[in-house]
Amino acid sequence: MACDLCQLRRRTFFHQLSDEELSFVRSMKREQTTLSPDADILHTGETGKLFTLFAGWAYRYRDFPDGSRQILDFLLPGDLIGLQAAILPKTQYGVKALTAVSLCALDADMLDQMPERLPDLTRILLRSLMQDQRRTDGQLAFLGRRTAAQRMGYLLLELFDRLQRVGMTSDSWCQFPPQRRHLADALGLSGAHVNRSMADLRDSGLATLGNNVLVLLDRKRLETFAGYSAVDEGNRFIL
Amino acid sequence: MACDLCQLRRRTFFHQLSDEELSFVRSMKREQTTLSPDADILHTGETGKLFTLFAGWAYRYRDFPDGSRQILDFLLPGDLIGLQAAILPKTQYGVKALTAVSLCALDADMLDQMPERLPDLTRILLRSLMQDQRRTDGQLAFLGRRTAAQRMGYLLLELFDRLQRVGMTSDSWCQFPPQRRHLADALGLSGAHVNRSMADLRDSGLATLGNNVLVLLDRKRLETFAGYSAVDEGNRFIL
DNA sequence: CGTTTTTTTGAGAGCCATCAAGCATTGTGG
DNA sequence: CCACAATGCTTGATGGCTCTCAAAAAAACG
Numbered sequence: 150m151a152c153d154l155c156q157l158r159r160r161t162f163f164h165q166l167s168d169e170e171l172s173f174v175r176s177m178k179r180e181q182t183t184l185s186p187d188a189d190i191l192h193t194g195e196t197g198k199l200f201t202l203f204a205g206w207a208y209r210y211r212d213f214p215d216g217s218r219q220i221l222d223f224l225l226p227g228d229l230i231g232l233q234a235a236i237l238p239k240t241q242y243g244v245k246a247l248t249a250v251s252l253c254a255l256d257a258d259m260l261d262q263m264p265e266r267l268p269d270l271t272r273i274l275l276r277s278l279m280q281d282q283r284r285t286d287g288q289l290a291f292l293g294r295r296t297a298a299q300r301m302g303y304l305l306l307e308l309f310d311r312l313q314r315v316g317m318t319s320d321s322w323c324q325f326p327p328q329r330r331h332l333a334d335a336l337g338l339s340g341a342h343v344n345r346s347m348a349d350l351r352d353s354g355l356a357t358l359g360n361n362v363l364v365l366l367d368r369k370r371l372e373t374f375a376g377y378s379a380v381d382e383g384n385r386f387i388l
Numbered sequence: 389m390a391c392d393l394c395q396l397r398r399r400t401f402f403h404q405l406s407d408e409e410l411s412f413v414r415s416m417k418r419e420q421t422t423l424s425p426d427a428d429i430l431h432t433g434e435t436g437k438l439f440t441l442f443a444g445w446a447y448r449y450r451d452f453p454d455g456s457r458q459i460l461d462f463l464l465p466g467d468l469i470g471l472q473a474a475i476l477p478k479t480q481y482g483v484k485a486l487t488a489v490s491l492c493a494l495d496a497d498m499l500d501q502m503p504e505r506l507p508d509l510t511r512i513l514l515r516s517l518m519q520d521q522r523r524t525d526g527q528l529a530f531l532g533r534r535t536a537a538q539r540m541g542y543l544l545l546e547l548f549d550r551l552q553r554v555g556m557t558s559d560s561w562c563q564f565p566p567q568r569r570h571l572a573d574a575l576g577l578s579g580a581h582v583n584r585s586m587a588d589l590r591d592s593g594l595a596t597l598g599n600n601v602l603v604l605l606d607r608k609r610l611e612t613f614a615g616y617s618a619v620d621e622g623n624r625f626i627l
Numbered sequence: 628c629g630t631t632t633t634t635t636t637g638a639g640a641g642c643c644a645t646c647a648a649g650c651a652t653t654g655t656g657g
Numbered sequence: 658c659c660a661c662a663a664t665g666c667t668t669g670a671t672g673g674c675t676c677t678c679a680a681a682a683a684a685a686c687g
Contacts, residue, residue: 237622282521296642296643329665341646569633580676
């Protein structure tokens with residue numbers, strides 16, 4: 150599919166590319182791929198690859214020698230995959246498809262030309278990186294200081310809001326493909342306790358999760374419980 | 389002190405600015421300040437301020453309604469303070485001086501001109517941001533998955549390496565101003581348990597901390613214990 | 628030298644991990 | 658369409674790590 154026909158980038162959430170920017174992006178575009186759930190998008194240590202995620206969920210993770218794994222981030226449509234790997238020599242993370250995904254492979258080397266050729270887009274990239282940092286700040290803060298159920302609630306709200314921005318929610322529910330083990334690896338919990346935490350949220354009438362569907366039963370109260378507050382992100386970068 | 393006389397930026401660890409870049413940075417520079425320990429450098433929510441830290445330690449933190457606090461990051465000489473605040477509308481973090489600090493106030497608005505005027509410097513900024521992200525990835529991973537003593541060891545090693553790059557270490561020891569409560573807030577532990585963790589490290593002959601001095605007694609073994617491995621960072625951005 | 632702050636140490640409680648077993652769901656081949 | 662296996666979810670019991678509270682020791686400060 151051609152870039153200028155892509156529905157995703159039409160969303161107001163994203164920076165609307167000028168003709169010049171769009172032609173630059175088109176020239177970066179290499180190929181479009183589809184992968185099945187659990188497929189590796191980026192192996193740990195692999196470098197120089199860059200993708201835009203157009204459909205589906207993925208996650209960025211880091212493996213430990215003892216076999217455990219930390220999910221650093223979930224990736225949703227519109228997110229860039231592998232920027233760190235494109236810029237730094239040795240990456241220390243991998244990226245896997247969580248659902249079936251459709252990707253757009255990009256020529257990472259052309260990033261170098263961006264500041265000169267597309268200063269506006271460069272500024273927006275910087276802003277998006279600051280947004281990412283802010284989100285990570287929130288993660289760090291609630292990982293260190295909150296109970297399992299609160300962390301759970303926070304993660305659910307954050308994902309819901311991100312999904313909403315790319316039009317993947319209805320009123321108060323959405324498709325939610327992550328399994329227990331993904332949530333466990335993201336929150337630093339055991340799979341068993343993820344379950345207990347979700348049971349807490351359900352019994353308190355805050356949120357339920359079943360059949361790959363997340364329902365926010367009482368968003369206001371869940372926000373209070375989890376210490377979450379939505380942030381207006383402003384426009385975001387997309388390639 | 390004039391920028392071109394500054395000793396800190398001469399370190400090979402930092403990108404050596406060209407004449408053009410240096411004159412740009414000079415024109416951004418507003419004033420030089422000195423603050424005492426515990427002084428606020430950036431209040432939570434304050435925006436549009438930008439500093440370079442030239443001497444001393446500071447930390448970036450986020451407060452919770454319940455009074456607890458998470459330290460997101462320690463800031464060392466050469467680090468930029470307030471980039472998020474300069475670019476995004478509402479910041480959700482504050483920055484405080486940990487020791488006496490000396491700062492250089494910069495005109496944040498001039499950042500906008502950087503892509504056009506100094507594309508090389510912009511690329512280096514991007515790389516530094518990716519390095520920061522990689523470091524944060526490590527933090528997230530060990531916060532979620534490691535015991536108190538391991539997290540402690542990891543943090544100590546990371547800080548030691550960062551200090552080394554700016555010449556603030558001797559062989560296997562360094563000045564180490566953070567107090568128990570700072571470490572506690574950084575690691576998501578109670579002050580009491582920080583102490584127990586440090587006692588563990590001391591009793592195992594890995595590291596000791598006393599009188600504001602950190603000594604790495606057996607770096608190799610500490611790295612293994614904490615699951616830390618040093619990363620070659622490459623040159624870093626400085627303003 | 629007294630006061631305040633920080634560090635150290637102890638006892639008890641709570642949260643969450645681990646282990647293990649039963650249940651539900653999905654997929655497969657007959 | 659059903660039997661069966663495989664996978665993931667749920668739930669309980671036990672134990673370990675870390676918190677909280679509290680008080681004493683040490684250090685920093687004026």
